[in-house]
Every structure is written in structure tokens, then in C-alpha cells.
Amino acid sequence: MISFMTSMTPDAKDALAAAGLSRRDFVRRSGALIVAFSAARLAGDLGLAPGAVSAQGINGPGNPQLDAWIAIGTDGRVTAYTGKCELGQGLYTAQTQLIAEELCVPIERVTLIQCDTSMTPDQGTTSGAQSHPSNFNQSNLALAGATAREALVQMAAQRLGAPAEQLVAADGAVSVRGDASRRVAYGELIGGRTFAVTLNRNARRKPAGEWTVLGTPVPRLDIPAMATGRFEYVHNVRVPGMLHGRVVRPPALGATLTSIDEASVTGLPGVVKVVVRKNFVGVVAEKPWQADQAARQLKVVWSAGTTLPDQRTFHQHLRSQTATRDTLSVDSGDVDGTLAGAARVVRATYLHPYQMHASIGTACAVADVRGGGATIFSASQAVYPLRSTMATMLGLKPDTIRIVFRMGPGCYGVNGADTVSYDAALLSQAVGRPVRVQLTRKDEMAWENYGPAYVIEQRVGLNTDGTIACWDYEGWSLSRGGRPGYNAPGNVVTGMLAGFQPGGVQPRSPAPRPSGEYDNGNNTVPSYVTGTIGDARGGTGAIRSERVLSHVIESPFFTGPLRSPARLQNTFAHESFMDEIAATVKADPVEYRLRHLRDPRLREVLTAATRKAGWEARPSPRAGIRRSGVVSGRGVACVLYEGDNGYCTLVADVDVNQDTGLVLVKRCVVAIDCGPISNPDGLRNQVEGGLIHGISRSLREEVTWNGDRVTSIDWRTYRPWFVGDPIPVIESVLINRPDAATMGAGETSITVTAAAIGNAIFDATGARVRQLPFTPERVKAALAANRAG
Amino acid sequence: MSVFRLTVNGRAHTVDVDPATPLLYVLSDDLELRGPKFGCGLGQCGACTVIVKGEAVRSCSVPIQSVAGAEITTLEGLGSPENPHPIQEAFIDKQAAQCGFCLSGVMMTAKALLDRTPNATDAQIRQALSNVLCRCGAHVRMMAAIKQYQQERQGRRTA
Numbered sequence: 001m002i003s004f005m006t007s008m009t010p011d012a013k014d015a016l017a018a019a020g021l022s023r024r025d026f027v028r029r030s031g032a033l034i035v036a037f038s039a040a041r042l043a044g045d046l047g048l049a050p051g052a053v054s055a056q057g058i059n060g061p062g063n064p065q066l067d068a069w070i071a072i073g074t075d076g077r078v079t080a081y082t083g084k085c086e087l088g089q090g091l092y093t094a095q096t097q098l099i100a101e102e103l104c105v106p107i108e109r110v111t112l113i114q115c116d117t118s119m120t121p122d123q124g125t126t127s128g129a130q131s132h133p134s135n136f137n138q139s140n141l142a143l144a145g146a147t148a149r150e151a152l153v154q155m156a157a158q159r160l161g162a163p164a165e166q167l168v169a170a171d172g173a174v175s176v177r178g179d180a181s182r183r184v185a186y187g188e189l190i191g192g193r194t195f196a197v198t199l200n201r202n203a204r205r206k207p208a209g210e211w212t213v214l215g216t217p218v219p220r221l222d223i224p225a226m227a228t229g230r231f232e233y234v235h236n237v238r239v240p241g242m243l244h245g246r247v248v249r250p251p252a253l254g255a256t257l258t259s260i261d262e263a264s265v266t267g268l269p270g271v272v273k274v275v276v277r278k279n280f281v282g283v284v285a286e287k288p289w290q291a292d293q294a295a296r297q298l299k300v301v302w303s304a305g306t307t308l309p310d311q312r313t314f315h316q317h318l319r320s321q322t323a324t325r326d327t328l329s330v331d332s333g334d335v336d337g338t339l340a341g342a343a344r345v346v347r348a349t350y351l352h353p354y355q356m357h358a359s360i361g362t363a364c365a366v367a368d369v370r371g372g373g374a375t376i377f378s379a380s381q382a383v384y385p386l387r388s389t390m391a392t393m394l395g396l397k398p399d400t401i402r403i404v405f406r407m408g409p410g411c412y413g414v415n416g417a418d419t420v421s422y423d424a425a426l427l428s429q430a431v432g433r434p435v436r437v438q439l440t441r442k443d444e445m446a447w448e449n450y451g452p453a454y455v456i457e458q459r460v461g462l463n464t465d466g467t468i469a470c471w472d473y474e475g476w477s478l479s480r481g482g483r484p485g486y487n488a489p490g491n492v493v494t495g496m497l498a499g500f501q502p503g504g505v506q507p508r509s510p511a512p513r514p515s516g517e518y519d520n521g522n523n524t525v526p527s528y529v530t531g532t533i534g535d536a537r538g539g540t541g542a543i544r545s546e547r548v549l550s551h552v553i554e555s556p557f558f559t560g561p562l563r564s565p566a567r568l569q570n571t572f573a574h575e576s577f578m579d580e581i582a583a584t585v586k587a588d589p590v591e592y593r594l595r596h597l598r599d600p601r602l603r604e605v606l607t608a609a610t611r612k613a614g615w616e617a618r619p620s621p622r623a624g625i626r627r628s629g630v631v632s633g634r635g636v637a638c639v640l641y642e643g644d645n646g647y648c649t650l651v652a653d654v655d656v657n658q659d660t661g662l663v664l665v666k667r668c669v670v671a672i673d674c675g676p677i678s679n680p681d682g683l684r685n686q687v688e689g690g691l692i693h694g695i696s697r698s699l700r701e702e703v704t705w706n707g708d709r710v711t712s713i714d715w716r717t718y719r720p721w722f723v724g725d726p727i728p729v730i731e732s733v734l735i736n737r738p739d740a741a742t743m744g745a746g747e748t749s750i751t752v753t754a755a756a757i758g759n760a761i762f763d764a765t766g767a768r769v770r771q772l773p774f775t776p777e778r779v780k781a782a783l784a785a786n787r788a789g
Numbered sequence: 790m791s792v793f794r795l796t797v798n799g800r801a802h803t804v805d806v807d808p809a810t811p812l813l814y815v816l817s818d819d820l821e822l823r824g825p826k827f828g829c830g831l832g833q834c835g836a837c838t839v840i841v842k843g844e845a846v847r848s849c850s851v852p853i854q855s856v857a858g859a860e861i862t863t864l865e866g867l868g869s870p871e872n873p874h875p876i877q878e879a880f881i882d883k884q885a886a887q888c889g890f891c892l893s894g895v896m897m898t899a900k901a902l903l904d905r906t907p908n909a910t911d912a913q914i915r916q917a918l919s920n921v922l923c924r925c926g927a928h929v930r931m932m933a934a935i936k937q938y939q940q941e942r943q944g945r946r947t948a
Binding site: 087088089090219220222223224225226227228229230231232233235236238244269287288289290358359360361362364407408409410411412438440441681685688689690691692693696714715716720721722723724725726727730 | 790806807809810811814817818821822823824825826827828829830831833834836863864865866867868869870873877880881884886887888889890891892893894895896914915916917918919920921922923924925926927928929930931932
């Protein structure tokens with residue numbers, strides 16, 4: 001049943017079972033830990049409208065008790081419990097390395113249990129590139145490892161009658177330094193018993209310079225099972241007596257249930273029940289194919305949908321709304337004056353589409369809701385929040401519900417994992433038997449929580465020497481629903497259909513003055529300004545006259561965090577615009593960036609990537625561009641992700657076919673600095689994946705709609721980058737900083753991809769494409785406009 | 790319902806299902822195999838790919854009645870974690886996966902091609918994979934793993 005338990009020894013299973021029993025006492029929300037992120041950041045990461053942030057935030061309360069994190073069996077095996085899960089990013093392996101390192105045991109002797117509300121601490125949501133910051137610094141899992149090691153050394157000091165300073169932990173035992181005969185194994189010290197201590201905030205982490213497991217390219221522990229078809233995804237969970245459910249979604253946005261003819265499926269083979277709850281409709285059958293047939297044949301009458309804004313003019317629609325929620329991230333108060341007195345003003349508008357997660361497998365869950373309790377196997381990134389909202393959905397108490405994480409297809413934010421968990425639970429509750437639900441491709445794509453569209457207008461005033469005197473950003477975006485968090489099941493489609501309202505947008509205009517601590521969690525503020533609020537400068541740049549104003553309106557579609565949410569859209573606008581300004585003053589794009597950047601680490605990734613790429617210092621576009629055929633160019637973009645969570649620069653070389661408008665990304669050179677590196681090969685894999693995903697989103701991906709419904713409903717109507725599509729040569733420069741804090745890495749390279757490609761297209765052709773994706777039609781239109789202009 | 794016999798990964802099975810049931814459903818649900826995955830149910834992404842008579846087949850779009858009696862190989866039929874097939878070994882060696890959900894599509898498609906065309910050019914390999922999806926972006930490593938497998942395979946043939 002449990003994928004990773006199949007590789008455990010019987011002793012470890014016993015230890016787990018024993019620990020699991022006592023663990024229930026520990027695993028409850030203590031609320032004791034302080035969440036170190038601002039409310040605005042949390043709102044962005046949770047995908048909620050501002051003001052709708054739950055107190056527990058993205059990382060959950062954790063747990064102050066060591067026994068909530070680590071148990072050691074009599075055989076010396078270490079079992080660790082984490083609330084941050086594998087999504088394909090390699091975190092299962094990296095966390096196993098972390099525990100092996102801190103506890104000084106071989107990695108084979110560590111078993112990691114991920115995200116199970118009956119066993120693991122509440123660490124909120126695995127998202128926002130927060131897993132490394134929260135579990136690999138002086139907190140949570142890493143702190144538990146260090147606390148446990150020190151506790152074991154203290155126990156050994158008593159047992160061996162030697163001062164702790166003379167003891168050394170290695171290979172799962174503690175011994176007297178220089179006297180290997182005086183040695184006691186962990187199993188003898190603690191095996192099968194609890195530590196009964198709290199996490200020690202001052203426990204000494206092993207310095208990165210002493211690492212032998214962490215920091216090394218340990219191969220992914222799960223890939224052999226994946227590559228041989230043995231790995232258990234949530235789709236493979238089978239429980240006794242399990243039935244199969246399918247949902248019947250409305251045909252259009254805003255459509256509600258008018259009537260349903262249950263007799264239309266009466267007598268079909270295997271059909272067990274038609275389930276209706278407000279606008280939620282599903283069928284349950286003995287076998288999946290029977291459920292498919294019943295869902296297709298069920299006669300349901302829906303009301304007319306809501307007519308959507310015309311897609312062709314959608315960005316104008318977005319730009320012209322007046323019921324907006326306005327936020328000033330920074331405002332030095334002098335921007336209008338600086339613009340009026342500037343030697344020159346440069347302006348440009350950037351457009352981003354709705355894009356979708358479009359995970360390769362449709363979402364699936366298995367739920368068993370019976371006897372006043374529930375067990376749900378789910379690929380949710382958020383088992384505790386899901387337990388909380390599931391309790392609301394099912395009318396049960398949270399502590400009667402167990403959510404067990406099982407990996408799903410690659411997850412880049414709030415895909416269908418939560419909504420399908422509700423689907424399975426509602427159907428199971430209705431039939432009183434376990435039910436497995438897998439969505440159809442169309443049901444998933446038409447009702448996802450999309451990454452929202454953006455309109456971003458940028459203006460700068462230039463000094464006479466060509467440097468930037470002031471930066472003025474004004475952005476428009478949309479929101480509806482998002483992550484359900486702990487209290488909003490209506491933020492995804494099933495919750496809404498079952499009668500819960502999605503989180504909306506509360507208009508607020510004008511925006512209040514910026515106050516509190518500077519926060520660039522959404523990268524709304526460009527890297528080149530000082531980020532001044534009050535007397536504190538939190539930004540990475542030198543421009544003192546700055547204003548960043550955002551407007552959010554209600555979205556017609558569900559929205560939610562999609563890999564690099566808001567940060568990608570904003571960075572596309574900032575880094576494209578910086579390139580345009582540099583071109584305006586005929587400066588080299590790298591030198592011009594450096595002129596306005598203060599942060600030494602951001603400067604270093606910029607110089608490291610360009611050095612590796614063999615960057616030739618000169619203005620863009622290149623000289624002597626041919627007017628037809630294939631031309632080549634290079635582009636650069638950089639970011640400090642979320643303002644504090646990973647530095648990255650990309651240099652992209654592209655070919656542009658000016659006759660067809662096709663863009664070919666030939667080479668990508670990335671420099672990344674995310675502090676001490678847990679696993680260099682894992683980091684490279686994330687950088688590469690982010691680039692390919694970024695190329696796909698830059699060149700192809702755009703949600704389409706018509707009338708009252710979404711028309712991106714399969715892989716022909718929403719076409720990402722397939723394996724056979726052209727891929728660049730990728731070179732990664734990993735800047736390791738053993739003494740720095742650990743930052744996230746999974747969302748950095750994707751954040752800079754679109755801007756670097758757009759800048760390379762400009763360098764090659766002299767034409768600027770300001771709307772994503774860079775389709776052949778848009779590239780050709782920009783080329784034509786450039787020639788005409 | 791009708792009774793069908795099929796041989797999967799060398800083992801004979803008998804199933805009693807609706808003749809229109811997609812092969813994928815029989816493999817996943819009746820035989821509880823984990824290799825082939827449901828990605829789209831439309832034959833567009835490749836996640837359900839199995840090999841039938843040497844051809845890469847999208848099992849989500851093939852009714853069981855059309856493959857009755859056939860010998861079918863799924864990803865788990867190639868090898869095991871302890872004894873992986875050379876193409877699996879290449880993917881493990883290159884760490885050519887992130888979520889791994891696409892691996893049946895990529896590996897079974899590449900294997901069928903190279904079994905049929907051992908000296909396939911890079912362009913032919915790309916063509917074969919032009920409708921196989923990996924959403925995590927492990928493309929670069931996957932192409933490297935396929936090339937490693939191709940070279941290893943060519944080495945075996947000439948040895």
C-alpha cells in the first residue's frame with residue numbers, strides 16, 4: 001500500500017507503528033512557532049485575495065516536540081517525519097540526505113515519512129519554494145536532526161561516563177574520540193523510546209563544510225522505482241471494496257444545475273449511484289470504464305453560462321476595470337515630479353496570458369468516508385489545510401479525518417489535487433464505500449485554478465547621463481479562489497459546486513500608503529530600485545524615486561499559484577523593460593543592469609552567467625541585421641526570487657526565423673545562488689526543468705476561451721513543449737554558499753526565461769515582443785511593426 | 790461483458806470486461822499494473838504507452854477487444870529496480886525524470902523505435918517523441934538517456 005514502506009525493514013515498520021501511536025499526541029496544531037513572513041507574502045503564496053490569509057500561513061505551525069520529527073528504532077534505523085512532500089522536485093531525497101547528515105547515519109538507514117496527518121507535523125503547504133528555507137535552516141526538520149544528535153550525544157555521555165565534548169557521532173553510534181572501544185549505538189541509547197524533549201533553537205547544525213551526504217549528488221531515491229513502473233502514485237492506490245467515481249462538471253462557467261435524469265443511467269452495467277450536492281454531480285460505479293460510460297450518458301440540464309469578456313480584447317478589459325483592489329508596494333512620493341523633470345521618459349506595456357498547470361496526469365484521489373471518519377489518499381500539497389477544509393465539506397470533525405499524501409503527476413501549484421480529493425470524498429460519503437476518482441482531461445483543464453493574466457505598464461524617467469532617475473510600475477491582474485487554505489473549500493471548483501463561495505476581490509482604492517516591512521514576495525518591485533519604506537531600504541537596486549502600484553480585479557476563471565506565481569509575470573515586465581531602457585540609451589544590457597544594482601549576490605549571478613556565456617559587451621540590437629531569414633541574438637535576465645529566496649541569471653541564445661516567426665532557443669547559460677546546495681545534481685535538474693517549462697510558457701502556452709467556456713481542453717488546444725520539441729544546450733553555474741542561509745531553487749530559472757528569450761529576440765531582430773506567449777504570429781507582427789516604425 | 794485472454798509481461802491473464810474497455814483500464818485496474826498511466830485518455834500525451842508486437846501503442850485509446858490474445862509489454866515488464874533493462878538503467882543513470890509520470894511514454898516509445906531502427910538519427914528520435922509529453926521539463930536528460938541506451942545497444946550488437 002505505502003510506496004516507501006515496501007523498502008523498509010520489519011523493525012523500522014514496527015518502530016514506525018510504535019512511534020505512530022504515540023505520535024498522535026504530538027501531531028496537533030500547537031500554533032507556537034512564529035511565522036516569519038508577511039501577510040502579503042502569504043496571500044500571494046496561498047493564492048488568496050489579500051486579507052484572506054489564514055493565521056497558520058504557508059509553512060504551518062510545525063511542532064516544537066522532537067518526537068514529532070524523529071524516531072529511532074531498536075535496530076538503529078532512523079524514521080523522520082516531514083510536512084514537506086515530493087512533487088518531482090527531488091525533495092524526498094534531499095530531506096533524507098539532511099537527516100542522514102545531521103544524525104550521522106548512512107542514508108540507507110533513514111526512512112522518511114511525508115505528509116500524513118496521522119503522523120507528520122503540520123507544515124502547511126509544500127509550495128512557494130519554501131521547503132528548503134523552512135526545513136534546511138535553523139528550524140523544523142533540520143533543527144530536529146541537530147537536536148536529536150545532540151540529545152544522543154548527551155545520553156551517550158552518561159552511558160559512557162565521558163564528557164560530551166569528547167564524544168563523536170558517526171555511523172549511527174556515539175563513541176569517545178580516539179577510543180573506538182567506548183562506543184554506544186543509537187538503538188541502544190533510544191531505540192523504540194521517545195526523546196521527550198523540545199527542539200533546541202540553539203542546537204548546532206553540522207556546518208556545510210563538514211557535510212558528507214548533504215551537499216553531494218546523491219541519486220534520487222525514487223527514480224529506480226519510477227523508471228521500472230513500481231512506484232506507487234496516488235493513481236495506483238487500491239483499497240478493498242473500492243468503487244470508481246466520475247464527476248460531471250457544468251458545461252460552462254456560471255452554469256448551475258437545473259435538473260438531472262437519474263433514470264438515464266439506470267440499468268447501465270455497474271452503476272451504483274448518482275450523487276448530487278447543490279451543483280456538484282457525480283456517478284459511482286463498480287469499474288472505471290462503467291463510471292466513464294455513466295458520466296457520459298447521464299442526462300443533466302444546466303442553466304446558461306456567464307458570457308465571458310472577449311478574449312481578443314481581454315487585456316483592455318482588464319486594464320479598464322474600476323472595481324480594483326489597489327496596493328502600493330513602494331512609493332517614494334516624488335515619482336510624478338521626477339518624471340516631469342526627467343531628461344527623457346521611456347514607457348512600455350507588457351501583457352501576460354492566463355496559463356494553466358496542465359499536469360501530465362489528470363488529478364486522482366481515493367477517499368474512504370465511513371462511520372464518522374475519513375481516510376483520503378491525495379496528492380495535495382497541503383494535507384493539514386486539506387483536512388481542515390475537508391471537515392467543512394463533509395460535516396466531520398478534523399481529527400476524524402486522515403489525509404495521506406501520495407505523489408501525483410508533476411505539480412507546479414494548485415492543480416487538480418485538492419479538488420479531486422473533495423470529489424472522491426463527496427462520492428464516498430454518499431455511497432458509504434471507498435471511491436477512487438480520476439478527472440478527465442477536459443474536466444481538469446476547463447476548471448483549473450489558472451495562473452492569472454497581467455497587464456503591466458512601466459515608465460522610467462532618465463537622467464541626462466542615461467541612468468534611471470525614477471521607476472513607475474502599474475500592474476493589473478485577476479483573482480478568484482486559489483488554494484483552499486484551512487478555511488476556503490470554495491476556492492477550487494468542487495467546493496464551489498458544493499455550495500462554498502470562492503474567495504473574491506474586495507475593492508480598495510486608492511491604495512493605502514506602504515507601511516511595515518518591505519516585502520517583494522511577488523517580485524512586483526523591480527530589482528533596480530531601493531525598495532524604501534520609511535527609513536529602511538529593502539530593495540536590491542539604486543533608484544531612489546520609485547512607485548509600484550498593483551490593481552487586482554475579480555477573475556472570470558478560478559486562479560491560483562502556478563510555478564513562480566506573479567513573480568514570472570512581473571519579472572517578464574521588469575527584465576524586458578530594463579532591456580528596452582538599455583537599448584534606448586545604447587548601453588550594454590549587462591553593464592546597464594550593474595549600474596543600477598546594489599545587491600552583491602545579484603550582481604554576482606549576473607556576472608557569472610554572462611562570463612560563462614562569453615557575453616560580448618555591446619548594445620542591443622546587434623548591428624547589421626538581415627531583414628529576412630534566420631537571425632541570431634542573445635538576451636539576459638536576472639532576479640532575486642521573491643525578493644529574498646534565490647538569485648538567478650539566464651543568458652539565452654536564440655535563432656529567429658523572420659519568415660515564419662518561429663523562435664528556437666539554442667543555448668541557455670544559468671547562474672544560480674540559493675545558499676548552501678543540498679544536492680548539486682538535483683539543483684541542476686530543477687534549473688533545467690524550470691528552463692524547459694519556461695520555454696514552453698514563453699513560446700506556446702495560453703488559455704483560450706470563447707463565449708461562456710474555456711476552449712483549452714486537451715493537448716491539441718493547449719500545446720506545451722513535447723519531448724521531441726527542440727531543446728537548448730543548458731549550462732548551469734552553481735554558486736555554492738556554505739555559510740549563507742538556504743533558499744529555494746525550484747522556481748528561479750523559470751522566472752527569468754521569458755524575459756531572456758524576449759530580449760534575445762530583440763537583439764536578433766530589433767523587434768520587441770511585449771505579449772506572451774511569443775507565438776509566430778506575434779513575432780511576425782512585431783517584426784512588421786518594427787519595419788514600419 | 791466478455792472474456793478476453795491476454796499475455797502481459799510474459800504472464801497469461803483472463804479478464805471479463807466490456808469489450809470496449811480501453812486496454813489501459815484493464816492493465817491499471819484489473820491487473821493493477823503501475824507502469825502505464827492515464828494522462829489524457831485521448832492518445833495525445835503518451836503516458837499510457839505499452840509495446841504490442843514491437844509497436845508503441847497508446848493503451849488509453851485501444852479497446853481490449855482489438856488486442857485480445859496479444860502479448861503486451863509494460864514498463865514494469867522491461868526490468869526491475871534490482872535488474873533494470875538497459876533503457877531503464879540509462880534513465881536512472883542520467884537521473885532523467887522529475888515526477889516520473891511520463892516515463893512509460895518516453896521510454897516505451899524510444900525503445901520501440903530503437904528496436905525497429907537501431908541507428909535512428911536524432912531527428913528520427915525527436916520525431917518519435919514529438920507527441921510524447923513531459924511536463925516537468927526533463928527533456929534534456931531524457932534525450933541524453935535515450936542516446937546512452939542507443940549507444941549501449943549498438944555496442945552490444947557489434948560485440
